[in-house]
């Protein structure tokens with residue numbers, strides 16, 4: 077796989093075809109330029125116009141942006157709207173009632189469709205049901221569900237009532253779940269009995285029971301359970317309810333609760349460089365505007381499209397580009413329960429063929445694993461399927477290496493479909509830097525240029541612009557409507573993490589980046605201690621805390637190592653409380669610790685390798701030198717200066733892998 081250097085020498089440029097440009101929502105460089113200039117000339121006017129054109133407000137806003145308490149920006153702050161109304165009722169009113177909103181395909185291939193009318197009715201019935209239980213605007217819910225129409229219903233129903241949801245990825249452990257329940261102050265949980273992925277059933281509800289057993293969850297008065305498999309689950313009579321019983325007998329209309337544009341639609345936890353995951357708080361108005369708008373800009377969404385984003389609703393991509401954006405834009409979308417490799421690695425291609433998908437959005441880690449699988453099994457190669465319905469393909473989650481880009485472009489996109497490589501984050505709410513498919517010439521491995529209204533730049537540690545071609549910190553110089561509002565319950569941490577004083581008011585993304593002579597952005601990865609494993613963010617601190625919580629462990633340091641498949645792999649250096657184990661014993665303890673981390677955080681955090689040492693490389697002031705451990709983890713010899721190290725000999729010991 078290529079390194080950053082080879083990425084930067086990439087010179088191929090793939091221009092959009094004349095046919096694509098001709099039909100595009102934003103067509104040709106002049107149209108893009110005009111939008112950028114409008115944003116530059118009249119920032120408030122630009123965003124105000126878009127917010128009026130793309131959303132319906134129950135109370136129109138009079139002020140676009142309030143910067144008086146920066147960086148706690150307020151957008152459309154005196155306006156009111158309802159997110160679910162904008163996603164559902166609006167579609168009933170504008171002729172989409174009988175249009176399919178969701179094509180759901182289960183793990184075993186069963187297909188269920190819901191029109192906008194169906195979805196509206198289900199959301200209303202469920203919202204009425206939870207309202208009848210006493211839940212109301214301002215309450216917080218935890219959603220811990222598999223990929224399903226029901227998960228979208230749960231999110232939309234909360235939005236309809238002004239209940240702030242926090243979705244926890246179904247792959248997270250009971251411990252992670254409990255921390256989020258406590259931090260967000262949830263009073264309602266919506267979950268399922270089990271989930272089905274790759275031909276296996278995986279329990280969900282038991283994790284709720286475990287979370288309760290850990291304590292701190294007393295504020296939760298109801299647990300609503302979607303019956304996915306009918307598998308046996310423990311039941312707490314006064315507390316637990318089936319989702320179908322909650323909906324039973326409820327009317328299929330429900331008055332949407334109008335909320336202020338700044339009302340928190342959701343809190344989504346993501347890893348930072350220090351401490352516990354941060355609860356990223358998003359707004360209702362600004363967030364939804366950007367979700368709807370980027371569907372039309374980035375994905376060039378048209379009424380006839382069949383759109384498919386393969387993300388899970390537990391991640392931000394599944395929020396913006398499954399639960400909210402596509403519905404607000406009136407799309408028909410595919411929601412998939414399963415995994416890309418079951419029953420075989422042709423599953424994605426088979427589904428595109430079967431549903432005649434036109435827009436396909438996935439992650440580099442999935443692409444890389446499918447490249448490998450199709451090399452091993454030629455009959456699961458995309459060329460074996462009819463993918464002629466596709467007209468646009470996208471990528472998200474981590475930098476896509478040029479080799480994977482070319483494979484995707486050639487074999488999935490048939491050199492016909494533009495690739496939109498979208499750089500954004502949980503905190504940004506939606507796309508930030510990516511090609512406009514009817515405008516931008518594509519360079520494999522570059523996310524290209526910022527969207528209109530997004531003032532992205534690369535600066536040094538004092539906030540000064542760096543010259544083109546020189547790397548630096550990726551920042552966003554002006555606020556944007558879908559931006560993070562705060563860290564739930566911790567405004568100080570929000571300021572410190574994203575608006576450090578030295579940068580003079582710029583949003584610090586936490587990524588290193590470079591810009592080439594054409595002004596194209598090349599993302600180089602995180603500048604902090606955040607790992608990116610299969611497109612999922614993981615704090616080194618989180619994994620370290622999990623390890624030291626094990627009774628055997630005295631100390632632990634975690635670093636990322638480049639990995640062909642997952643982008644980065646977790647490597648842990650561990651000092652045990654007892655003596656350093658011999659090889660046989662080490663293998664056994666490593667296995668135990670890997671399972672421990674899975675239990676504490678979830679399978680994505682499981683270290684690929686664990687090495688044991690008598691101690692860790694530390695400076696004289698006691699700081700662990702992770703920089704050196706990164707070199708050791710790669711199996712390379714440390715050539716950097718180690719003169720500040722207290723114990724240089726440890727590097728040799730840790731360098732000997734098992």
Ligand code: 6R9
Nearest residue numbers: 472473474475497498499500501502599613
């Ligand atoms: C949407 C999402 C955000 C981090 C981000 C960056 C990396 C995401 C990328 C990309 C290069 C892309 N990242 N997309 N790097 N090119 N197209 O993934 O959100 O989980 O918060 O991760 O992922 O490092 O800072 P999130």
